[in-house]
Amino acid sequence: MSSQTMDWNLYKETMALQVNAKTLITGEKLRYSLYCLQQNNQTSKLSKVAYVKCIDTYGKEIFIHKHYLENGTASGYFFIPTELKTGTYYLLTYTQWMLSASPLNFTSNELLIINPYQENQNEKIRFDTSTVPSSTSPEIELKNYSKREAITFSDFIAHEKGNFTISVRKTNAINVPFGSLFSLPNPTSNNNLLTFLPEAKGELISGKIQRLDSLLPLENIGIALLDKGNKDFIQVTSTNNKGHFHFILARPLHSSRPFLEIISENENYTLELDSKLQPEILAIKQTPTIYLETNYTKEIEKRAIASQIENAYYEIKKDSTQQPEMIPSINPNYLEVFPVEKYNRFSSLKQFITEVLNQVYYTEKNDQFKIHFRNTGVQLELNENPLTLVDGSVIINPNDLLKIEYSKIKSIAINIQPYYLGNKLYSGIFIIHTTDGSFEDSSTKKWNTEYIVPLYKQQAYAPDYNTTSLDRIPDYRTQLLWQQTTTLNQPFSFYTSDVEGIYEISIYGYTNEGQFVEKNSFFKVE
Template sequence: MGRLIMIRNILILIAFLIKLHGVAQIPVSQLERNNLVFPKEQIKVTINANLLLAGEMLQYKGYVLTSENKPSNLSKILYVSLRNNQDSIVFTHKLKVEKGNANGDFFIPASLETGVYKLIAYTNLSRNNIDNPFDEKQLYIINTFIENKNTAKDGTLISIDFSEKDEANNPKTTRNSQNIKVGLDKEVYGKRDKVRLTLTALDSLAAGNYSISVRKVAPIKIKNEQSKIATSNTNSRFYLPELRGELISGVVTSIQDNKPVANQVVALSVPGENFLFKTSKTNGNGQFFIAIDSPIEVNKALIQVFANDQAKNTFKIALDTKKLKLKPNNSYKLTIDSQLKDWLQQRSTYLQIENAYFEVKKDSVLTSPTEPIFFGSLGVEYKLDDFTRFSTIKETFTEVISLAAIRGKGAAAKFIVYNPYDPNGIANFNDVDPLVIINGVLIQNNTDLLNYNAHDIESIRVVNNPYRYGSKIYSGIIAVKTNDKNFVSKLNNHSLTEISIDKWVERKKYYNPDYTDKNFDRIPDYRVQLLWQPNVVLKTQHSETFFTSDIEGNYEIVIHGFTDTGKLINDTFKISVK
């Protein structure tokens, strides 16, 4: 019964979103804040280590959960950023969420100063939470190449000390679950030894999604960790979930009186080999949204209002922001125990050797499916190298492009398509202009294409039947593909606005050497992170195989995640390498 109520509430939510035309953020005053209609979404994040050196890899996993710690089926985009004490952003990642999970990584550069940082994770929907709009992990970064500048006289004293205690050098096995059995073939391994790790669900309550981290224990102890960052979110707006992908949203207003403009079509183009072209009509408040539901090839996009020459320069577009602004933390003084000097020097040397073999040890990028171009293989594609080349676009259309033509001259010139089933041009929509695009960019001024260098064009595809896309109907489509990546700079369209769109973080298969292959024998191995497997789906049993490195010591195996019923699992085991 409870599941039926939840499904009903989600359907109500979706219907409400459709009614609002998918606006990404709206004033709270326009909503009745009903938690049954708008389910709460919370974020949890885990990392491979809370202390890293410049040259190491930060690896993280985010969980997008309901209030019951079950995977949320609402948000499909997770935002992750690393920030310093003053809320300056080191990086921002955008990740595609699949079944409530997402993961990524970040290489700590040699330019990043020693200090205390925060890894922040949130979704557009979780920003509505007053108490916990995001989750965070505190991260300590030591850069042995740059002098530590966090030595202010005032502020909280945070110290990174050398630890000689048994619990630091000999981690104890801890667990909060009796539902998962961890199997190891032994507890003590040699260098470059094979480790077989098995997770077994002892009952159905253990089924869930987990991460596995195997990392050498560092001889450190951190004192006076900072408190949680405060958010400056006043909750004056309500942020809707990104149900299919990232929402690009904003408001179209009139330049003359700054009032919202309704019923105007906004076009978004992300140029590329597999370009993205989307349109949306503004609602009564001038608001629009466009969902990007597949990976994009570049981090630049073009946005414009679809209007005639006289009107298109009378509008302006203001985009909504996705940035979560936080209040700076109190100042701090960071000290590093001098007894850590030898350990830091050795670890830094090992890192430089490891990074020198990057090409041999690099991770594999997993391909993600791209959204097919909206018109697919419709129409006829003219590859211009298969024909005699002409110097102008007009000659090319006259001599090569048999399904389309140019009528008129100068500013009055227009493109038309020929419908073979309507030779007399009396059918519906024949008097409507075709959709003309170059590499996915909407062309509203025909002279932009007419004046383009024909030798820079690779192909022209013509769809010569009426085509409806979004809220508009066209007599057909003329899609031009160029060889010139800088074609946008040659367009004479002043109504085009360039915006930045971060690409999704690529999914990876992390490097895991196989020492049964003798080709690795002469390659040094100074890894302290032996395994990072961020997406373990456990039903009954799951197995992992990995190899130890050339570094002796104690290693922690951390199993972290949530069961399908919402229980947190955070178990720690140990192995030794001698």
């Protein structure tokens, strides 16, 4: 991953982190927003990928999320499972560039998660009769709204542009002094020149190959990255003189188990991937005993029942997910596609090539099957094999094509023009897709790797009570709105739910000039 040095103090980067609540019940959703910033709190243009990790008080990882940033920001959520014990948890956010300056360079937010279904509550949580404020609600006259009423809010209209998150949520009756919903960045300094590249154009995946034969070269060896979730994706890079390589993923992969292939006829290599930088968790401070008022038990019970009802209608109320488009690495307009089912009188790949693919022929010499193209428009005689792919796998030995069960071939696509991929020139392209996409080339070495699929962009569920289809569906939402926006010059709308109480409308974020914005207002539902 290292090919140049950069001065951290010239490209300092921080993260700010916003959550929807500091105290949550299992069965509820933790929602959060990220803001990647420069020193002046303006949007950072450097990193395109950010990470969110949740740990418990022992440093055990609960989850890790990856986000491709849009204009330096992202939003995500985590459904809190009933397996989590009551206790304090920490939400950490960072970029790889931040950790390259210092493994302690991350932003954290402290949370309290309460599991009402747990028989033996965490010893650090105690119920007590001592007097503490039981509500964060303001002591002012509030505007009242009815259940399931449409609200259009315009009090926060301004000409500010930037990255902001709008939240409308019932005020937390469980009042634990856990700080603000918004964790401001804590920039650190670093006097050393850094040799790690920032993920400026997309996620970096790096590693090295090692030779099992001392005479083998390490330089200029092709490495292919293949995505099992997108059979038409292939990215190729080559090694330097020390055997190191790296990929830059401008777009995320679709599979959590992608694999790599060494594009070489010599199999006497092994491959090893570099580990991602991780935040260094030093001694997590021991959280003092948290005293909850006795009357909190009723509030916890109410919220637990509400979350159960909401989750029972998950299929109706689930968030909408924007699935990223599966963009093929090879432009389909460059390919001539032949659906095999249209030519059902043939029974073998060889017959199909001979009778249908007029610009393709094959030879068999010394038990070596080889495909050739009739490149009539090319002056240079090309002896290289075509780039050959089957269900996304690179075929190095053309004999492996004969292992494919012909009845399972769905289509064959070709391009007879010379084609560059990575550092290699091929005589053309020859692609086979099977009906079930399950072809495995057992003769080629592959290295599977674990990959965190980034969280897809989502829009939180919002009911529309102008229709009658929801009349019989209960509405126990306590989070009425969670929405990211780049401008505050428009009013926003939402519906109240069936849950009575005091709600807070809040906006957090940063303007394009780096000014921190914090606004809030309250209303009541009866």
